[in-house]
Amino acid sequence: MRVGTQFTGTLGPGQTGRWFTHSWPQEWHVVxxxxxxxxxxxxxxxxxxxxxxxxxxxxxxxxxxxxxxxGAQINFEGRYAVLN
Known part of the structure; x- marks a missing residue:
């Protein structure tokens, strides 16, 4: 298994954000x-x-x-795990 952080982000209280990440091999099982x-x-x-x-x-x-x-601003990491 391989793991990593793809990106970091910040959201205000109640805020929703959308990100994309491309060109991942179709044969990988990514969580x-x-x-x-x-x-x-x-x-x-x-x-x-x-x-x-x-x-x-x-x-x-x-x-x-x-x-x-x-109810507060948060910072977060977008992480992945490649299971195969």
Whole structure:
């Protein structure tokens, strides 16, 4: 398994953002997850969704939507794990 950070971001309270990352090999099994880097105890801070576009016969584009569900600005990392 390979893991890494693809990007970092900032969202204001209640804000939603959308990012994309392209040219991933279609044969890779990639899992996306997001980790807040702004400490705030007592409640969840973010939620996310992943959508997939088959950009070509050999490449995939991932569309990543992240929502700040807290009442404060947050910073986060967009991370991935390649499982195969």
């Amino acid at each position: 996306w997850y997001f980790i807040p880097t702004s400490p705030q105890s007592g409640a969840p801070q973010i939620e996310w969704e992943t959508a997939v576009e088959r950009a070509s016969a050999t490449a995939v584009t991932y569309w990543l939507t992240v929502k700040n569900i807290s």
